[in-house]
Amino acid sequence: MHFEPALQPATLIKRYKRFLADVITPDGRELTLHCANTGAMTGCATPGDTVWYSTSDNAKRKYAHSWELTETQQHHWICVNTLRANQLVREAIEAQRIPELSGYSNLSAEVKYGTENSRIDLMLQAENQPDCYIEVKSVTLLHAGQGFFPDAVTLRGQKHLRELQSMAEQGQRAVLFFAVLHSGIESVSAAHHIDPRYTELLTQVQKKGVEVMCYGAALSAEGIRLTERLPLVTKSLNG
Known part of the structure; x- marks a missing residue:
């Protein structure tokens, strides 16, 4: 599975309401991502981790960006999109x-x-x-x-x-x-x-x-x- 278009990185601020996460991009923008994972996500959503997100061109979506991967501060890679x-x-x-x-x-x-x-x-x-x-x-x-x-x-x-x-x-x-x-x-x-x-x-x-x-x-x-x-x-x- 290849990500097309390429995923973009951001730093996790927090995950909340199960389906949402706030991140800050390398150029300082704050974005809200959709999170498809409804589980506890223990160890997968620590503030400060690097989030890799995809972007949809579907104009009907409320949140265009989706949280795909976490790159932890311990250098582990995790797919959080179930x-x-x-x-x-x-x-x-x-x-x-x-x-x-x-x-x-x-x-x-x-x-x-x-x-x-x-x-x-x-x-x-x-x-x-x-x-x-x-x-x-x-x-x-x-x-x-x-x-x-x-x-x-x-x-x-x-x-x-x-x-x-x-x-x-x-x-x-x-x-x-x-x-x-x-x-x-x-x-x-x-x-x-x-x-x-x-x-x-x-x-x-x-x-x-x-x-x-x-x-x-x-x-x-x-x-x-x-x-x-x-x-x-x-x-x-x-x-």
Whole structure:
């Protein structure tokens, strides 16, 4: 994924009301950016960090600029635009850069499924194979080199785990895909210290056949690309 037009830098003043952030540009202008990330964004929105933002030419938008990346004062790169995760995974699948998800002839997005009024992020299909349901999650919470998901209690995420388990029990292929969009993260774990129920469900669904994949990414102001598979570890913050 390449950013066209190129992203522009600014210094973060503050994030507020979940969807907004104020920044100051190198030439001293103050801008308000739209923030597509509704999560806690712990460690991703520290005042003084460098923000990289895109600009839309859509005249109907109230805020023309969107917060895409954070370059932290510790020199980590983070993709904070959660809309990018699905795009990156789709791009990588179509480019055959995820061997575990190759061999399918059709890819669909946002397909209704399950019993809890859900939409699967991506579905892969091929003749004479079970359908493959892929739920994508963006991982950006870092602690001591390890990434954690979620960064806040997520009833929606719990629902997605139940839906994936149901698909696996019906003989379909079910995949939870962690897109690790923080350059400092080297492994991924369920955040038991934040959402213990999510951790319990993750352990349960894996036993029922749900696959969990974690992939890191190369991030820069020029673009983002999923790279290598990272380990999933069953370890809480307290060990």
